[in-house]
Amino acid sequence: MSEPNDIPKQATLISEGVRYGILSAAQVLDEHLARVDEREGEIHAFNLVLADEARERAAEIDSMVADGLNPGPLAGVPVALKDNMCTRGIPTTCSSKILGDWKPPYDATVVTRLRDAGAVVIGKTNLDEFAMGSSTENSAFGPTKNPHDTSRVPGGSSGGSAAAVAAEFASVSLGSDTGGSIRQPAALCGTVGVKPTYGAVSRLGLIAFGSSLDQIGPFAHTVDDAALTLEVISGHDPADSTSIERPPLELRSKLLMGAAGLRVGRITDLPSGASPDVQARLDEAFEALAAAGAEIVDVECPAFGYGLTAYYLIAPAEASSNLARFDGVRFGSRVTAPDTNQMYMATRTDGFGAEVKRRIMLGTYALSAGYQEAYYGRAQKVRRLIANDFAAAYAKADVLLTPASPTVAFEVGDKASDPLAMYLCDTYTIPSNLSGDPGMSVPFGTGDGGLPVGVQVLAPALEDHTMFRAAAELERYMQTQQEGSIQ
C-alpha cells in the first residue's frame, strides 16, 4: 500500500484526491469494482451491484472537477447502501421475497444527501430480511460471509454493508441499527460502525422495522471517515416527523481533542456473557484511555440487563404494525386469490421468511387484547428504567465502554436454529436503541482465531461528537500498537 499511485481506501483521502484532481473518480471506482469481481462470489455482500450507474456517476464527478467545480465532501467516494433504503427506480428488496421487483418511486433522504455530496452509489447490500437478525443468514437471497473468514457470519442485520467495507468493495456504506444491526456487524467485520442519536439522521425512505428504534448510520474504515459520512447524512429533514430540528452533526473537528479529562464509565453491573478474548480487549481499551489522560469511573445500570426482553417485546410490536403494509396491494408481489382477505393471507404467507413471521406473531401477541398491558405496556416501562439508568450514568461519565458483541464472528449455521441464542448477540447494543442514545463500534485488535473485536463507545443523546472523540483515541492507540508490532 505504499506505492504513490495506489488508490487509498479511506473516504477522506479519496474525496480529497478527487477534488484536487490527483485521483479520478472513475479510477477509484474501477479499483473497487475489480475487488468486487474478485471476491463477491464467495462473500455475497450485494443484492445488486450498480456498475453502469456508478460508472456514469463517476464520470460526472470527474467532469465537474475538470470544470473547476467542487462535487462535495464525498467526491468520488464509492458507497454501498443497505437494501432497505429506497432508491428511485432501482429495486429495493429488504432481502425479502415479498417486495418482488418493487422499484421505489423516490429516494431515501440519506441517498439524496450522499449523491449531493458527490458520492458514487456502487450497490445495494444484503441484510437479514427486513433487518431482523444478527448474522445476515435470514436473507431470501442467501447468506453473506465474513471477509475475514468465509466460514463465519459477518453479523447482522447490516452484514452486507459491513462486509462491503471490510472487503474494500466500497469505501463507506450505510446500514440501519434497530438493536445493534450496525454495531455488531461492524465489530465482527473489523470496521467502524455508528448508530447516531435517534432523530439525528432522517428515516424517510428507510423501510421501517421498529420506528421508535431504527436509525441509519455509516460503516467506514476509519473513525474520521465515519464522521465525514455522518456529517453528510445528518441534519433535520422536515419529511421525517421524528427528525430532530438541528443542523448536521459536527464531528470531525473534535477528533483530535484527545481523551485528557474525559470521564469514561465502566458499567459495574454489565450483564455477563462476553467471552474472555473480548473482555480482555475491553479491559485494554479502558487502560488505553486512562493512559491518554481519561478518568475511569464506575457506574451502575441495573436495568441494562432487561434491555433484551424490553426490546423483543417493543421491536416486534412495532414491526407487526409496520409490516402490515405488505399486503399485496401497493408494493411488489401478490399471490392471486379469490377475495382480498385470502389474497393478503396467501401473499404474506408466501412472501415473508420464518424469522419475520416469528417476530410479526410475537409482536401481534404482545399487542393483542388481554396481553398488551402485561407485555407491551410493561416493556415500555422497562424502557424508561433503562433510559433513567443511562441518564444517571451520564451524570458521572461522558462516555461508557462495553463490548460491541459478546464474541468474535461465529460459524455460519451456529445459531440459525436457536432464535434466543441469536437474540443474545445484541445484549450490549440494544439498551442504547431503547434510550435513543448514540453508540459506535471501534475495531480494537483481534480475539479468538485472529478475528476482529469491536469496543463499543456509548454517549448521551446529541453527544455524538464526544463519542467520536473517545473512538478516535481508541483508534490512535490501536494504530500505535500495530505500528509498534511491525517494527
Place this chain on the structure above:
Amino acid sequence: MSDRITPSDVSKVASLARLTLTDDELATATTELSAMLDHFAEIDALDLDGVEPMNNPTHLVNVMRDDVVGETLDRDEVLAAAPLAEDDRFRVPPILGLDD
C-alpha cells in the same frame, strides 16, 4: 417448557397477522414463542408501579407542517410499482365475500 402460549393462541395470532401456518409450523412457533415468553418473564418481578411508559426517545409530539401544496410522488410511478393497477387505482380482488 411452560405452556405460556397454546397452539390455539398461536393460531389466532397468525390469523390476526394474516399468516397461514402448516401444522408443523404451528408446533414449532408454539415452542419458540413459549421459550421467548419464559425468558421475558424476568420482568414480571420488577416493580414498575408509577414508572412512566416510554414510547419513543424524542420529546417531539404531533409534528405538523404548514397546510400548503407541496411536491408529491408521481402517480404513474407509484402505480407502476404495484402488483396490479387499473384506471389510476390499485386493483384488488373482491373485498366482500364472494357469497355476499
